[in-house]
Amino acid sequence: MIKFDKVTKIYPSNTAVLKDVTFEIKEGEFVSIIGKSGAGKTTLTRLILGLEEPTYGEVYFKEKNMLVADASEIQKIRRSIGGIYQDYKLLPAKTVYENVSYVLEVKGTAQGEIKKEVEKVLDLIGLKDKKDNFPKELSGGEQQRLAIARALVIHPKIIIADEPTGNLDPYNTYEVIYLLEKINKAGATVILLTHNREIINKLGKRVITLVGGRIIRDEAEGRFII
Amino acid sequence: MFTNISRATKFAFQDFFRNKGVSVATIFILIITILLVTGLFFFQGVASYLTEEIQNKIDITAYFKDGTAEQDILIVKEEILNILPEIKKVEYISQDQAFIIFSENHQGDEVLFRAIEQVGSNPFLPSLSITTNGDPLQYEQVANALQTSSFSDLIENVDFYEKKDTIEKIYEITSTINKFGIFLGIVLIIIAASVVFNTIKLAVDNSKEEITTMRIVGASDWFIRGPFIIQGIIYGFIAFVFCFLISFALVLLTSPKISVIMPGFNLFDYFLTNLWILVLIQLGFGIAVGIISSIIVVKKYLKV
Numbered sequence A: 001m002i003k004f005d006k007v008t009k010i011y012p013s014n015t016a017v018l019k020d021v022t023f024e025i026k027e028g029e030f031v032s033i034i035g036k037s038g039a040g041k042t043t044l045t046r047l048i049l050g051l052e053e054p055t056y057g058e059v060y061f062k063e064k065n066m067l068v069a070d071a072s073e074i075q076k077i078r079r080s081i082g083g084i085y086q087d088y089k090l091l092p093a094k095t096v097y098e099n100v101s102y103v104l105e106v107k108g109t110a111q112g113e114i115k116k117e118v119e120k121v122l123d124l125i126g127l128k129d130k131k132d133n134f135p136k137e138l139s140g141g142e143q144q145r146l147a148i149a150r151a152l153v154i155h156p157k158i159i160i161a162d163e164p165t166g167n168l169d170p171y172n173t174y175e176v177i178y179l180l181e182k183i184n185k186a187g188a189t190v191i192l193l194t195h196n197r198e199i200i201n202k203l204g205k206r207v208i209t210l211v212g213g214r215i216i217r218d219e220a221e222g223r224f225i226i
Numbered sequence B: 001m002f003t004n005i006s007r008a009t010k011f012a013f014q015d016f017f018r019n020k021g022v023s024v025a026t027i028f029i030l031i032i033t034i035l036l037v038t039g040l041f042f043f044q045g046v047a048s049y050l051t052e053e054i055q056n057k058i059d060i061t062a063y064f065k066d067g068t069a070e071q072d073i074l075i076v077k078e079e080i081l082n083i084l085p086e087i088k089k090v091e092y093i094s095q096d097q098a099f100i101i102f103s104e105n106h107q108g109d110e111v112l113f114r115a116i117e118q119v120g121s122n123p124f125l126p127s128l129s130i131t132t133n134g135d136p137l138q139y140e141q142v143a144n145a146l147q148t149s150s151f152s153d154l155i156e157n158v159d160f161y162e163k164k165d166t167i168e169k170i171y172e173i174t175s176t177i178n179k180f181g182i183f184l185g186i187v188l189i190i191i192a193a194s195v196v197f198n199t200i201k202l203a204v205d206n207s208k209e210e211i212t213t214m215r216i217v218g219a220s221d222w223f224i225r226g227p228f229i230i231q232g233i234i235y236g237f238i239a240f241v242f243c244f245l246i247s248f249a250l251v252l253l254t255s256p257k258i259s260v261i262m263p264g265f266n267l268f269d270y271f272l273t274n275l276w277i278l279v280l281i282q283l284g285f286g287i288a289v290g291i292i293s294s295i296i297v298v299k300k301y302l303k304v
């Protein structure tokens, strides 16, 4: 589903952030990509979404080389991904409800269905009471949950979660991980990028370990060892 | 398509009311700008009225020989109009009229009138006074045509060369005024447009992060642009309504006063006869600047 082929990413006036990174993620997998902060996890996320281009090598999304995809293809890919971003990427001028409904509106979903889906996901994620609040009126944890709700509302076939639990307490952290496992069991591919040791050790799934921009380990039932 | 437009409209109104400060500021700037452009439009109206008035005061006169029959002069009048279509007006002034005009201009000058009485008869010559669009070259052409035509032996004298300097000077002044007006207009409109552009840029710059986020969730260019463009239209339309009412009120108030300074010029009539052009200018300028600025500014953030 996603393939990195000898990807090196060098930001302007910077040393390489990702070095010769090669891996493949199959449909339905649950893959954790771990590494200390600065290891290149967010950069990897941005490459998958076509927000950055690799300096060398190629990124494939469903056999499509992101380098040659045109704007509308990239937009389609982004609409199909449930993305949870480290800095949330919420729309500050829109309410909780509108932040979630926006992604469905982008997809062109009918109004009646939008209402149903948004209310369902806000209920699931525990933000129903806050649906008319603006992001700045939420706590960090609530904002993170809103970002998760937005990713889930489109029923994505693939979820990319960049530090989705960074601002959550242990209880909420396990809730979110449990949710991701459930969605994975239902058939979605899940890519979890994190530096949280406990989560990884409990999951018992495939783990790709990044150190200084290089993959040093890729194990089917990995543990957090750096 | 329809869903997208209605969603863009919804977003536009949401943003409009949620950022009231920005909306009010932008509309205010737009109003000032449109009023400036409107002012320019009225200024142009007054200026062209004035130059026309001045040019109408300028003429050259062909004096006919003493004793030329009025009939012949009237035939010449028709022929001149045929020779040179640029001529705006030809006026026949008979000997008697010339005397009356002279008397009116020199009322109370006893010495002069006694001198005329001594002559015994009316000393004035019948004449045709000719007005063109003010261009000295045209006056010269008229003068030459009169002197080389078949009826030239009826003509005693054409006063073009006596008046040449004055004609040239006035023409220069009026055309300088016109050129300056056009130049000033262009400069002001450019300044005005860039002020509005920068105001809208500030408004959109606020949304930079938002635009990036919209990109990340896969919104298309038009889906992102739409609300900003519609907001531009809303700004333009509201500003237009204000400007129209303000200019209507101002014209109503100042029209009588301007008629005192410039008899024959009715600002209110000018307003009414040019109503649709004015609406087009005000509405068009507001909306065009609103839309164009939105498109340009949003484009900057659509790179991702």
Ligand SMILES: Nc1ncnc2c1ncn2[C@@H]1O[C@H](COP(=O)(O)OP(=O)(O)O)[C@@H](O)[C@H]1O
Residues within 6 Å of the ligand: A011, A012, A014, A017, A035, A036, A037, A038, A039, A040, A041, A042, A043, A044
């Ligand atoms: N836009 C950028 N320009 C330059 N350097 C960047 C940029 N984004 C990230 N970096 C650098 O790349 C490295 C990896 O960052 P990142 O991918 O965010 O790592 P992680 O998500 O694992 O913490 C860091 O050293 C960071 O400073």
Ligand SMILES: [Mg+2]
Residues within 6 Å of the ligand: A038, A041, A042, A043, A086, A162, A163
């Ligand atoms: Mg990161």
